[in-house]
Amino acid sequence: MATQPSDAELIAGLQARVKELESENAKLLSQLDVCRSHEMEKKLHGPDGKGRECKGNMKSEDKIEKNTGYDTRFMSHHSKRYVALKVMYFGKRFYGFASEAQMQPTVESELFKAFEKTRLLVGDKKESQYSRCGRTDKGVSSVGQVIALFLRSNLKISAINIGNSGEVVSDEKLEGEIDYVRVLNRVLPNDIRILGWCPAPVDFHASNGFIIIHVCFDRFSCLSREYKYFFWNEKLNIPAMESAGNKLVGEHDFRNFCKMDAANVHNYRRHITLFEISPTDVRYNGNQLWVIKIRGSAFLWHQVRCMVSVLFMVGKSLESPNVIDVLLDTTRILRKPQYIMASEVPLVLQSCEFDDIKFMCSSDAGYALQSHLVNECQIYQLQATIFHEALLNCVPLSNDQSLLSFQGSKKKVSHVPLMSRPTEPSYEERRAKLNIVG
Template structure:
């Protein structure tokens, strides 16, 4: 419509009518845009899978013709000033991912602390590289079950978000709430475990995935969490620690067993549903590895490490088991006493429990995952062997120095050298010839 006609119509209509007309037109355009996106998502042509680009300070790929054997072929070339967008027009489904990670080199799980590297940032890098994301965190409806601290590991962390799907929109859960999808809707889907694990660093792995309804939340849908803390027995009184630990079971005010977070926490009441201490099969010389297992629905900041620290004080005989009752009585001790938390390195988020959640891992992905974990164990075993050799060398050096101090005329013999020295070739020939 010409500009003069538009101006004349605007002058004839009142302001309210003019705004109403514009709003109606916007709705028409939005409906048309949604219709086009829906048609594009069902399109089976090869152009749908190509990348979409937007101006930015990063590089992108553009196609250029290339002549080969008299035929024109397309090649890709980096062009500055463009950035890849999320492919929101693809089919998507809401999934939960089970994540394991070794927390030694990470500044916690969450990337919100602006400390790198974090487990979460590495996960999203892999998802971006594999082009599985359909939007940013908010658009992907991202949620996580827990925020483990720096150095803490996990073999059962769970996150949930929308990921690109290989199936058509009509065949997957594309945004409607309701029950979990059936097994028939999993056939032909992307192998998320295999695809993501290929881009993750060696200390992070996806253990499985599961389709979930969009009203699922990794944190608030969780019915329970289990932590395990590994420690060497040494001279600890395990019976005293076990008797004290049973006092933690039940619903209590744990403000004296956590780090205060007044800005985000309004109640310190938490319920511990299970507490156990048991020995493992791992031994080193005369020492044995033990485990503290604690289960509850939710935990406060540093709660597990604080509880373990108090239990260690009891095991060392520095405190009596009755100190647990005192710390749980907030009328008697309204403020947390000053004590050092237990180390973060032996702490593991073992599992996050959900109702009707069964994680999927294909046979090929399971074999690759098992091979990777076995290889990682071998690497750490090699490191253990090197440390053990260093300890042995230090021990032998001390014995040698002591021996030479007492008997300077005697030569020290390495006790590790038990096998006799082989004869030289000349000596062997002499022996065989009888000379």
């Protein structure tokens, strides 16, 4: 006669069966998620992946669902890959790049809206291992910002698996992959564009080349960041500015050329590798547009705008080029003189350079990108023409005046020499105040 199983054995058997059912349910949910994703891909881009024609005059971008919210947990079983993206944005309407800013919109917030709208984001922002090469201020533009994060991949063959967050596609596999440039540019606003993408190693970190746990990988470090600052000549002493700017090259303590963040930054030494000042081919009303190019491994908060501000004082013959030497001597000048930074509008983050990161763009995406940028240039040229027409039709000046003489008769503001101005608290004074508060 067979013995009846004990209560403990029955419970153990039921628990094992529950685990089997949970495992089977998870597999079915994963298959359902894949089917939903394929269906969404067809809706977004058509069965051939090139996008469907829209009826009437509706643009192809308009057919993408307006509701951008979706539960990224349902994407967790998708293949994904770590991707570096090269980003261009015109900063005029943005409150800086980083989404931590209290004001909206920011460039970063618009990018993540696009990631969600295109169903490219796998998991939330934290799980995506997101990083950026820099965080430009309100109004600053870029043609070479670099970000990196995990994005959904079309490729199903995985190289490695990290926990339960989806399979990671190996770096070298490219054929059949999502055209990230084309897909994202179709939904991004007109003043943001992805210029290229590149598969990146999973330990790549766009800000400084190391992973979140701060273990350094020199191979993936950001080699340099380059900024350009555009300005009209307006009778500036360009040779004096060039002489002063060359003094910035090399490794120096730039605490007198930045907005000090004593709570988070304790080392103000930075290395400037290049300074150039040159004319562009743009002229207007007899005035030529010039550009300052500055390259370095890293920059402090507002450093470029502070350096340019002092250079303008030199160009206007208000300060000697030697004022740069004085401000760089932090053993002598312990407290930064108060002065206004140069405007943020002409500042452009030109490039962020890395080893082994070669950005690419498909021919279709490249053609669409170039067409868009040409169209934007034409729009701004048209706006400039309209303002020029207004200038020609404004109230006439008296007979003994001309537009050029009017420009040259701007009211001169009395200049207080930098070394005679009130000063800001020194780093040590700021730290002491923070320690008292803490």
